Amino acid sequence: MDHERATIRDDPAASGRDAPLPRAPAVPCAVAAAVGVVFAGALPLPGWLLMTATIAFVAGAAAAQTTGRVRLATAFTILALSGLAAVRTVTGTILPDPVHIFEIAPQEPVPVRLRGVVATAPVIRNSQQDAFTPPWMRSDRTVCEVVCTHVCPQAGTLLPVRGRIRLQTTGHLLHVDVGERVELFGTLRFAEPPRNPGEFDFQAWLKGEGISAVVHCETPDAIRSLGLFERGGVDPHFWRSHIRQRLRTIMGRSVRPGSLPVAVSLFLGDRTGMPTPMRDDFAASGMMHLLAISGLHVGIFAGLVLIVCRVLRTGPAGTALLVIVCVWSFAFITEFRPPVVRASVLTTIVVFGWSAGLQGWGMNSLAVSAIVLLFWNPNNLFEPGPQLSFLAVIAILTAGPLLTRITRPRPSPLAPERGPLWRLLEPAVRWMLASALLTCAIWFYTVPRASTLFHLIAPIGILLNILLVPAIAVVLALGFAFLGCGVLLPEIAWLPGWLFGTSLDLLLWIVHEAAGIDAGQMFIPGPSNSWLLVFYTLLLIASGLVPVRLVRRWAWRGVAVWFLSGLLLALQPPARESFRCTFLSVGHGGAVLIECPNGKTLLYDAGMFGYGRVAARTIQDALAARGIYRLDGVILSHADVDHFNGLPHLLPRVPIGSVMVHPTFFDPDQPAVNEASEALVRHGSVIRTVFAGDRLQVGEGVQARLLHPSAEIRDGSDNENSLVLELSVAGRIILLTGDIERVGLDRLTRLPARRIDVLMSPHHGSIGANTAPLARWADARSVVLSTRDLTQHDKLRDVYGPDVTLYSTAVDGAVTVTVNGEGKLQISTFRGNDSRLGRRRVSR
Incomplete structure (x- = not known):
């Protein structure tokens, strides 16, 4: 039990029907402060305007109190508190004079020389150590915050600047502590907005913490200590760091x-x-x-x-x-x-x-x-x-x-006598x-x-x-x-x-x-924000937000009804009017979420180069954002680690019906494949081997057919043996290609030509896998690249021609293809319109 319960008097409202409700003047004040914070975030206004309104509310409260109008004075006081919270929100999230940082750091990362004072203790974050992470990516990193004093973009002189940055360096930063002035050489950039549905908004979190940008240093040697900022060590951050270390x-x-x-x-x-x-x-x-x-x-x-x-x-x-x-x-x-x-x-x-x-x-x-x-x-x-x-x-x-x-x-004289054992x-x-x-x-x-x-x-x-x-x-x-x-x-x-x-x-x-x-x-996907808003509003009213006993009783009834209705809705399978295929942004990797109108859901590949846990988390967040609580099937295109290393981390969390692979996937010479196979066996997963010509049962109106490779094919590399999946919906065709290249690509293009509406660019958009014969064979209208390279799509314009629309998960974030029952196809990106590509939402 939390200690507050033992020392704070019980709520009299719950102890007796005739007991008077306690006074809680701080409760409406807290609600007013919260409303002010929300208002300042939803409708940004200048700080001077909010301060003027707050002063006016204070004057109104004083005038009303002087004239004996207590209720009006109370209302003005609450409004003043709300305005003061809004002022605090605005002045707390807008740092003084951050213009230099915003001018120096455009959307693209730039090299920078920076001076500042270490504001938080450097924290070492250990790297992920498993069979799915290459040795050269198993590097620890150190993170801390620095208050900027001077900055020098690229080549030039140091300029005075204010702002707070997040410093990240590869390795252990041991020669710098809180309160020290530092000079560093690194790459300055802004945190990127989310790329996928349901993804954590790191950019918004940094903004809420008052951090303007991120600086990355390749090595701790790029950071030089210039001594303590406060002589005599009076900086409280410095002493706190040493106490924590002790x-x-x-x-x-x-x-x-x-x-x-x-x-x-x-x-x-x-x-x-x-x-x-x-x-x-x-x-x-x-x-x-x-x-x-x-x-x-x-x-x-x-x-x-x-x-x-x-x-x-x-x-x-x-x-x-x-x-x-x-x-x-x-x-x-x-x-x-x-x-x-x-x-x-x-x-x-x-x-x-x-x-x-x-x-x-x-x-x-x-x-x-x-x-x-x-x-x-x-x-x-x-x-x-x-x-x-x-x-x-x-x-x-x-x-x-x-x-x-x-x-x-309470002891009762009418209670029966209890035995010694009781x-x-x-x-x-x-x-x-x-x-x-x-x-x-x-x-x-x-x-x-x-x-x-x-x-x-x-x-x-x-x-x-x-x-x-x-x-x-x-x-x-x-x-x-x-x-x-x-x-x-x-x-x-x-x-x-x-x-x-x-x-x-x-x-x-x-x-x-x-x-x-x-x-x-x-x-579980979790309830929607609107459901949460109603639920917690009723719950807080029932718990004492409104000190009226009748209101609280009805609020408890509303909580029960709303909770049960939400539980029943959560048990219902997701209803969809259209087919949807989403290419998730997982860097150099693959994860394609396939949602059928009948409620069935498939996943084509589940990996990200070097970061399997990140890929699994991205998939989980996307499933939760779409209200999906299970996967009916997972198709692993081939045995490259960046296409399956998220699956072992997904298995303990998300129910999966079956995992489909080609027999060439099980390569005993690859430790990552062995570990993934052991995870599948450990969780009792149903494993199916599939080949070219197999049709997947995904429901009425959607045809899913494997085009490559056949059962007898054993080409030289994993990429050449990639499973190619063709999805046909209302006359529209989407082709998922994995990393198919060379011999495998030749075999695919020998099949009868077809008009592909959306083609997944093979091997993350590499030039060797995106050949002219493939472009002629597919005759694609749109091509989607699952890559981390911000410029790879530009390299493919000459291959596919000017009439083909290119999408890149590195630039656009998740790319979603929607096909309704009439065959109308829409392509939308998670990041919306992108001025750098001059592209808008595509609808055909």
Whole structure:
């Protein structure tokens, strides 16, 4: 249970029908601040105009208060708070004088010499190590943020500039720390917008963090330290970095290297060193929330401080002061992460109230912390972490009265006498019931939002959270005690360190075993944004946003009806009026999503050169954006790793009907093929071998036929043996070619010629595979290149001629071909119109 529930008074509205509803003046203020943030983002206005309106609202509130018109004064005050939040949003996201960066960094990357001050500690991110990643791509990289002071584009003199950039370098950046002035030589560029449906918007995230651009350095030697920016080391970022490093060193003395990344995440909030398989285990077991520092951590830490204060007999005032200082020191060390700030604000309110003999309603205190966070960083309103954190606390506050009835029942003189066995087991039984209720409440409040982010729900997590709540609390308490002893009493730190390391290893073993249970997790697309808006509006009203008991009762009924309707809609297969084929943008790789009108879905290839996990995530996001929860079949064109390395990472998440390959795919001399084959066997996948002439059963109105290779063909290379799939819909033909080239291409072009409406450019648009005979044979109207090369499409204009429209996933993002029942074909790109190509949406 989060610590706020134990210290903030229960909601009287839920404890009795005649109890008066508590006053919560901070709740409408928090809503007003949120509305101001949304307004500023949806309708950007000059800061001076918003400030003028805010001053006018303040004047109106003062005038209304003077004349005794209290309601009008309240309305003007709320409007003023909303305007102030809008001003904070505008001034917080527009950096002062960033014009030089925007002029110097066009859409294309440019070399740059830059000076600035390191603002965040350099974080080393380990490379992916598996059979699908080439050795030359297995390089770690370091990431940090730099506040720019001077910049020199290409050749020229240093110019003064302001702005914040994200610095990325290949290798380990060890000679630079927070607060140091640096000079670096790298490539300056802007973050690109999303390329695919449902993809994370990295550009918008950077903008919300106040970061103007990204600079990449090829080596740490391209970054030179110029010394500390602040003489004497008074920069708080500098001291925080050294404190965090000291705590890492202490943890490393007693924690196994394999468990150390989890320990660092639990107490410092840094997950960058955690291997991806370990993260996947936490996600699959429903225990991902443990890796995010939250109110549970702050509550346990504050409880330990209270115990120390009682031992030292510091008195109420001294105890309150020490708890508040320690909690905010912890927030400082963990870089003021929103959930920690939220919990610290609540702790401060509770401790002040306790020392003054006052109590307050939890929802009002939570609203105060929301206001603090919104003015701290308005972007917190849109960040998943703060959203899920606040939803979990609201669930705890709402379930609080029921928890009290379970754990502290009122004695009744009419109750029958219980036996000694029941009296012995009653505390444990009541605790289990309370833990189950609390877990289910948090799950109900957070799962709809979490499913839209991760496209995964883990029912096994409900059981684990019920059983492991005391164990998790013990692990955190031992960890805090170990760190405290390591700093203050290192001579005796070995004992809590050993206990902490042992308990953490046991917890990790449980998480790993739970993640291996296939029925413990399931892939879901997640509800739409409109559904979420209605659901959470009703849920927040029912939880106390509107302090009217009748309204809250009807809101709970609305929540039940809306939740059940959403559940029923999610169980229905996706209904489509048209056929749709989407070439996903996966760099140098392939992933083509085929959606048939009858609801069946196929995937042609699933890979990306060097980044199989990224390819799998791209496919998952696209499926979720389209409301698809399973794949009826996956066709792997051939045994090149950039066409199948995403499949092993997709198998644990997305149900797949069957996997279709040509017999030449199973090459025992390729480690990546062996690992993919083992993954298919491990997950019980149905594997089918297919050949030229086979027709796939995809439903009425859609014909899917394999043109190449035949059963007896065993050409020299994997590319030559690529499976070529012809899709025919209402007289329109789409041809998917894989990497077919040389002998295989000759065999294909000997087949009867046909008019192809959309041709997938073979081998990512390479000149050797896109030959004049292919262009004549296909007579294509449109050609789609799945590539990472921004200029490859220009090289093919002479091959296919001026009348053929060329699309490139590197430039256009995902390319979607839609064919309706009448045979009308439309081609659209995810990035819309592109001025550089002078191309518009194609409709025929």
